[in-house]
Amino acid sequence: MPVSLRSPWTWLPPAVALALVAGILATGTNRALFLWLNRSGQGVGDLVWFHLTMLGDGAVALALVLPWIRRAPRLFWAALLAAVVAGLWTQVTKAFVDVPRPLSVLAGGAFHQAGPAYRRVSFPSGHAAAAFALAGIWAMGVRGRRLWRGLLLVLASLVGVSRIMVGVHWPLDVLWGMLGGWLGAWCGLALQARRHGPWQTAGAAGKLAGAVLMAVAASLVVSRHIGIPAVLPAQRLLAVACLAWGAWEMGCLSRAPPLRAPQVRWWPRRIGLVRLVQRAQRRRQDG
Numbered sequence: 001m002p003v004s005l006r007s008p009w010t011w012l013p014p015a016v017a018l019a020l021v022a023g024i025l026a027t028g029t030n031r032a033l034f035l036w037l038n039r040s041g042q043g044v045g046d047l048v049w050f051h052l053t054m055l056g057d058g059a060v061a062l063a064l065v066l067p068w069i070r071r072a073p074r075l076f077w078a079a080l081l082a083a084v085v086a087g088l089w090t091q092v093t094k095a096f097v098d099v100p101r102p103l104s105v106l107a108g109g110a111f112h113q114a115g116p117a118y119r120r121v122s123f124p125s126g127h128a129a130a131a132f133a134l135a136g137i138w139a140m141g142v143r144g145r146r147l148w149r150g151l152l153l154v155l156a157s158l159v160g161v162s163r164i165m166v167g168v169h170w171p172l173d174v175l176w177g178m179l180g181g182w183l184g185a186w187c188g189l190a191l192q193a194r195r196h197g198p199w200q201t202a203g204a205a206g207k208l209a210g211a212v213l214m215a216v217a218a219s220l221v222v223s224r225h226i227g228i229p230a231v232l233p234a235q236r237l238l239a240v241a242c243l244a245w246g247a248w249e250m251g252c253l254s255r256a257p258p259l260r261a262p263q264v265r266w267w268p269r270r271i272g273l274v275r276l277v278q279r280a281q282r283r284r285q286d287g
Helices: 008-027 030-043 046-055 058-065 073-096 126-141 146-165 171-194 204-222 229-255 267-286
Strands: none
Touching: 008 030, 008 126, 008 171, 030 146, 030 171, 046 058, 046 146, 046 229, 058 073, 058 126, 058 204, 058 229, 073 126, 073 171, 073 204, 126 146, 126 171, 146 171, 204 229
16 A cells, blocks of 8 residues: 555654754754753653653564564565664764764753763664654554554654653654654655565565564563663563564464465467457458
8 A cells, every 4th residue: 555645644743843843943942842851751750761762772663563574564564664764864864963962961960861871972863763663654554543543653752752751862853763763664665565566474585584573572582782771571571572473473474375376367368369360260261
């Protein structure tokens, strides 16, 4: 299904993000908005924001794609393409724009900082890009289910805001990461729609992609790369769930009968050719 540019699910989220970016740049309120949000969200507690920010980790996002491999192969491939585009958006921007983190600009007591104490390459937020890439795949790639699509957008927004609440990103970082993730989702779905024929995962390419994501999910069982000890139990539980679910789905793929190309019936064409020859012979005899 091609992505419709007329659908509000396609253009409204990036339009809102661009409007907010323009407003913040025009008023110069990036720092003031960061301080207001950072202070306002502390009543929720660090544990909630830690778990939300965990969902935007790149490895966690890839592990969450694994259960789609059999039930939604079109979205599975679109999500992998989106990950490439969103990753390039984030890393290329970071390579050319080295914005200092809040901890390098503001005094330690001026805001609340929790988790890893990052100081450099703040722009943009990779967590926001990953969250909105996954949310965008479902928001633009699935028909109906407006409630679920809306809830996914809210969840992705909370993941982005969590980066402000733990004190490691400015609002502009989050908004630019959101745009990169949404662009990645749109590109993934658009590239998938341009390919003729169904995108299947039962072949060698699908099994290889599934094996890679299985390895990513398995690494999350032992990895501490997020740097927040409080989320390790949830990280491991999520990794084991994705690993088990993904293994089940890949097992079902292996047991499924191979896809066969549709057979073209040649005999109607042959009969038509025979009749055409017979008519030509009759004309010669009549002639």
